[in-house]
Amino acid sequence: MKPRSGVDHALETFGPDLTMVGTNIPVDLLFGSPAKIIATIHAVTSVLSPYERIAMMRSNAESFYRV
Secondary structure (H helix, E strand, C coil): CCCCCHHHHHHHHHCHHHCCCCCCCCHHHHCCCHHHHHHHHHHHCCCCCHHHHHHHHHHHHHHHHCC
């Protein structure tokens, strides 16, 4: 059985309209460069529709934080 990622779990639990993707830089830099971190985020969200990806990476945060 393949282990699920945290993104998979969040999507199954909350759906793409209630999920936000972010980083924990500078701590994340212990595990890879900013380019590698962003590439990983893009890879794990590649199965989503463009609308869902935009929601998770931008629109949900804009709505939540009212910016």
